[in-house]
Amino acid sequence: xxxxDGFLDISTSVATGAVAAAGVGLALHRARRELDDxxxxxxxxxxxxxxxxxxxxxxxxxxxxxxxxxxALAAVLVGPATAVLCLSVVLLVQCLxxxxxxxxxxxxxxxxxxxxxVVGASVVFWVLQSLLPKREGLVAPIAAVAAYxxxxxxxxxxxxxxxxxxxxxxxxxxxxxxxxGWHALIGIGEAVITGLVVASIVAVRPDLVHxxxxxxxxxxxxxRTPGAPPAQEVAA
Amino acid sequence: MGAGHGHRxxxxxxxxxxxxxPELKLLALLGFVLTVVATPIAWRPAFVGYLAALLVVVxxxxxxATYLLKRMVVEVPFLVFAALLPFVSHGPRTDVxxxxxxxxxxxxxxxxxxxxxxxxxxxLTLASTxxxxxxxxxxxxxxxxxxxxxxxxxxxxxxxxxxxxxxRMRIALASRGFTARDPRxxxxxxxxxGALFIxxxxxxxxxxxxxxxxxxxxxxxP
Numbered sequence: 001x002x003x004x005d006g007f008l009d010i011s012t013s014v015a016t017g018a019v020a021a022a023g024v025g026l027a028l029h030r031a032r033r034e035l036d037d038x039x040x041x042x043x044x045x046x047x048x049x050x051x052x053x054x055x056x057x058x059x060x061x062x063x064x065x066x067x068x069x070x071x072a073l074a075a076v077l078v079g080p081a082t083a084v085l086c087l088s089v090v091l092l093v094q095c096l097x098x099x100x101x102x103x104x105x106x107x108x109x110x111x112x113x114x115x116x117x118v119v120g121a122s123v124v125f126w127v128l129q130s131l132l133p134k135r136e137g138l139v140a141p142i143a144a145v146a147a148y149x150x151x152x153x154x155x156x157x158x159x160x161x162x163x164x165x166x167x168x169x170x171x172x173x174x175x176x177x178x179x180x181g182w183h184a185l186i187g188i189g190e191a192v193i194t195g196l197v198v199a200s201i202v203a204v205r206p207d208l209v210h211x212x213x214x215x216x217x218x219x220x221x222x223x224r225t226p227g228a229p230p231a232q233e234v235a236a
Numbered sequence: 237m238g239a240g241h242g243h244r245x246x247x248x249x250x251x252x253x254x255x256x257x258p259e260l261k262l263l264a265l266l267g268f269v270l271t272v273v274a275t276p277i278a279w280r281p282a283f284v285g286y287l288a289a290l291l292v293v294v295x296x297x298x299x300x301a302t303y304l305l306k307r308m309v310v311e312v313p314f315l316v317f318a319a320l321l322p323f324v325s326h327g328p329r330t331d332v333x334x335x336x337x338x339x340x341x342x343x344x345x346x347x348x349x350x351x352x353x354x355x356x357x358x359x360l361t362l363a364s365t366x367x368x369x370x371x372x373x374x375x376x377x378x379x380x381x382x383x384x385x386x387x388x389x390x391x392x393x394x395x396x397x398x399x400x401x402x403x404r405m406r407i408a409l410a411s412r413g414f415t416a417r418d419p420r421x422x423x424x425x426x427x428x429x430g431a432l433f434i435x436x437x438x439x440x441x442x443x444x445x446x447x448x449x450x451x452x453x454x455x456x457x458p
């Protein structure tokens with residue numbers, strides 16, 4: 001959900017704008033170091049993917065459907081720094097080209113969906129991966145848990161921002177219950193979809209999944225000399 | 237959650253608003269919305285003034301009003317939220333059309349609806365009068381980090397390519413009799429998204445190699 005103009009007061013919007021600018025600056029710096037001169041085309045295409053993935057509708061039943069937010073998915077697929085960049089660019093484009101999300105709320109939106117969701121998911125993912133056995137098959141379930149945690153964390157931070165700079169006198173306990181309850185449901189969808197997408201990519205191109213790097217078995221190149229019988233070739 | 241973004245908003249034209257420098261339009265939009273958000277909701281005449289100013293710009297831009305009105309649906313989720321506010325807020329109660337609601341909640345709801353509507357209308361006016369390419373030039377002139385603008389320009393350039401890829405996948409699924417109805421169909425959609433990621437990523441690598449082979453070094457050429 002994109003925060004519109006007028007939802008948070010001006011000082012909170014400016015403060016989150018400063019946080020977002022600092023975060024994006026840090027992400028730019030780190031992405032340049034990680035990706036070198038690929039730092040433009042790759043985040044560009046991954047951002048386009050996130051944008052397109054948000055257009056995929058997942059039917060919930062009874063005619064309603066939901067869509068992916070993509071913060072955790074991007075974090076697991078391309079790593080936190082690049083993911084922050086991708087999500088920020090997606091939010092900027094949605095704000096300026098599609099009028100979705102307020103112009104003054106762009107800092108809030110980037111902070112919530114671009115940074116809190118991505119960094120939260122990355123931390124949860126990293127901790128769980130460190131604790132659990134290093135197996136390729138566990139990457140997708142851990143990604144799902146990280147996605148669930150990131151949705152809940154984002155809604156908690158949203159409530160906190162609202163407590164600081166909200167413009168309507170909604171009792172905080174009502175808002176907290178409503179937001180957490182609602183996002184506990186949305187989070188299930190986000191978790192299942194993130195898990196399914198990550199599982200399908202790990203199955204065919206595990207080398208592309210940033211979050212699978214630590215658990216990927218090393219696959220040495222096998223050199224076969226012509227003439228000599230191949231060591232372990234399966235008859236085709 | 238917002239609706240999907242199926243199409244761009246740009247409306248072709250040659251009005252003074254279309255021809256204005258993009259960085260000025262961006263600054264004007266930011267200044268306008270900041271002013272609107274900073275204005276206390278009790279100053280009603282000010283909001284009438286903002287709306288009038290905005291309508292003058294819309295009239296100057298030659299973009300049909302119906303074109304903009306139809307695209308204001310992105311705002312609907314917030315209006316629903318605003319409509320709920322009077323019922324969940326605390327404070328003194330008041331009667332509206334026979335229903336008891338919270339007075340400050342009602343004021344906040346009206347404020348949110350008015351400010352969000354002005355914001356969306358102003359953003360729509362910018363988006364419908366400015367080519368995405370010009371918008372990026374404007375951002376660059378406003379000293380937005382060049383790398384960020386370049387990533388945005390990639391996204392804008394490949395939006396339709398990746399979107400079409402997604403559309404072809406959907407057609408391929410539909411032509412094999414697939415209709416997504418409930419969560420049992422999620423694995424299929426999940427695999428489509430996975431395939432889309434691999435194709436996007438590999439396209440990114442190919443584009444990068446093509447750029448390198450044409451002399452790209454990470455710096456934007458003048």
